[in-house]
Structures are given as structure tokens and as C-alpha cells.
Amino acid sequence: MSESPLMQLPEGFRALIVGASGAIGEAFQQALQQDPRCAEVLGLHRQSSIPIDFAQEASIAAAADALKSAGPFHLIINAAGLLHQAQQMPEKQLSQLSYAQMLNNFSVNTLGPALLMRHFTPLLDKQQALMALLSAKVGSIEDNRLGGWYSYRASKAALNMLVKTAAIELRRTQPHTVLVALHPGTVSSALSAPFRGAEIGRPASQAAAEMLTVLGRLTPADSGHFLSYTGEVLPW
Numbered sequence: 679m680s681e682s683p684l685m686q687l688p689e690g691f692r693a694l695i696v697g698a699s700g701a702i703g704e705a706f707q708q709a710l711q712q713d714p715r716c717a718e719v720l721g722l723h724r725q726s727s728i729p730i731d732f733a734q735e736a737s738i739a740a741a742a743d744a745l746k747s748a749g750p751f752h753l754i755i756n757a758a759g760l761l762h763q764a765q766q767m768p769e770k771q772l773s774q775l776s777y778a779q780m781l782n783n784f785s786v787n788t789l790g791p792a793l794l795m796r797h798f799t800p801l802l803d804k805q806q807a808l809m810a811l812l813s814a815k816v817g818s819i820e821d822n823r824l825g826g827w828y829s830y831r832a833s834k835a836a837l838n839m840l841v842k843t844a845a846i847e848l849r850r851t852q853p854h855t856v857l858v859a860l861h862p863g864t865v866s867s868a869l870s871a872p873f874r875g876a877e878i879g880r881p882a883s884q885a886a887a888e889m890l891t892v893l894g895r896l897t898p899a900d901s902g903h904f905l906s907y908t909g910e911v912l913p914w
């Protein structure tokens with residue numbers, strides 16, 4: 679990327695990607711490394727030198743603490759998320775629901791990102807900052823036409839509520855911070871692979887570039903929105 683899409687951020691802005699080991703997280707990190715206006719981009723994941731594991735609550739506060747002196751950050755993106763595991767494919771019907779699967783989905787897609795907002799919003803630059811949490815259009819209650827994918831849908835809908843609620847608080851306490859839930863569209867990755875993601879998804883590099891373009895257009899008035907990679911405001 680020769681030109682920076684994030685022109686509203688200051689020259690030499692600092693970025694942090696959580697879930698940087700995933701397809702989209704890695705693509706965000708690479709795009710920002712090529713952004714001439716980005717001074718540094720740090721990537722965190724479960725195996726990074728400062729580890730962050732959404733199944734381990736204490737790891738989130740510990741990571742924020744370890745990064746205090748590396749901030750303030752102007753851009754934080756959460757690209758971690760969970761749709762399926764070996765023995766847990768998305769539920770197609772009520773008879774497949776279990777506490778175990780719902781707890782796994784909620785811990786990675788909802789609880790971890792919520793604590794990320796708690797512990798990492800204080801690391802944002804008070805003059806100007808963006809924080810985006812990757813959600814999913816299937817988390818839209820209004821847009822739910824097909825049913826199924828109970829845990830994933832519910833965990834992303836709950837994430838959307840937490841983002842909206844936090845954005846209302848930040849409007850008072852950090853009025854120059856923009857906080858959004860962001861839908862990446864279908865992207866070829868390990869997460870989408872069992873659902874023909876490689877065939878119907880876009881490359882992660884393209885998705886990251888499109889989402890950075892959307893982020894680059896945001897102002898504080900957009901905080902609390904649920905946005906698509908196209909820039910469209912999605913229904914809750």
C-alpha cells in the first residue's frame with residue numbers, strides 16, 4: 679500500500695492488531711507495515727511474546743499492562759474470533775446446542791473482546807484513535823433469515839451490543855475515540871474453510887485493504903456503528 683487510507687490519524691500513528699496469527703489479522707498487520715504513515719504495528723496472538731488468549735481472562739489485563747509503555751495507540755483492531763473447532767461445528771438445530779460450545783463461542787467472540795475494550799481503550803491516544811472489533815453480519819438479528827449457527831450468531835450479536843454500549847460511554851470519557859463493530863465480508867481463511875470460504879471468500883489482503891478504507895473515513899459521529907467492509911451501516 680503506497681498511500682495511507684487512514685489520513686485522519688496523525689503522521690507516525692501506532693497500531694495494534696489482536697488475533698494477528700489469523701488470516702485477516704495477519705493481512706491487517708502486513709497492510710499497516712506498508713503504510714508509510716504508520717510508525718509501528720504490533721501483532722498479538724496466543725503465541726506472541728506478549729500472549730493474549732481470550733479463554734484466559736487474566737491474559738488480557740496482563741497484555742495491556744505489558745504494552746502500557748508501548749502506547750499510546752491510534753488504531754486497535756481485534757481480528758480474533760471463533761466459528762468452529764474440531765468437535766464443534768456451528769449448530770444447525772436446537773438439538774445440537776450445548777453449554778460447552780456456547781461458552782467457547784462467547785468466550786472468544788464476546789467476553790474476550792469486551793475485556794479487550796476494558797483494558798485497551800485506556801491505551802488509546804486521547805486526541806485521536808480508532809478501535810474496531812471484527813463482528814459478522816450473521817450477528818445481525820434483523821438480517822437473520824436462514825437461522826442456524828446459534829452460538830456464533832448470538833456471540834456476535836452480544837459483541838455488537840457491548841460495542842454500542844462502550845461507544846456511548848466513550849463519547850463522554852474519550853470523545854475523540856471512534857469505536858465500531860466491523861463485518862469483513864466472506865474471506866478465505868481457516869474460519870471460513872469448512873463453508874467453502876476458499877471458493878466464495880475474498881483474499882484476506884483485499885478484505886483488510888477494504889476495511890482500512892472504511893476505517894479511514896470514520897469520524898467520532900460514526901462511533902457505535904456496525905459497519906460492513908463496504909462502508910454500509912448494518913442493521914442490528
Ligand SMILES: NC(=O)c1ccc[n+]([C@@H]2O[C@H](COP(=O)([O-])OP(=O)(O)OC[C@H]3O[C@@H](n4cnc5c(N)ncnc54)[C@H](OP(=O)(O)O)[C@@H]3O)[C@@H](O)[C@H]2O)c1
Nearest residue numbers: 697699700701702724731732733758759814864865867869
Ligand atoms: N473469514 C470470514 O469469512 C469472516 C466472516 C465474518 C466475520 N469474520 C470474523 O473475522 C475475524 C477473523 O477471522 P479469520 O477469518 O481471520 O479467522 P482465522 O484465520 O481462523 O483467525 C482467527 C484468529 O482468532 C484467534 N483466536 C482463536 N481463538 C482464540 C482465543 N481463545 N484467544 C485469542 N485468539 C483466538 C486465532 O488465533 P490462533 O492462531 O492462536 O488460533 C486467530 O488469530 C473473526 O472475528 C471472525 O468471526 C470472518
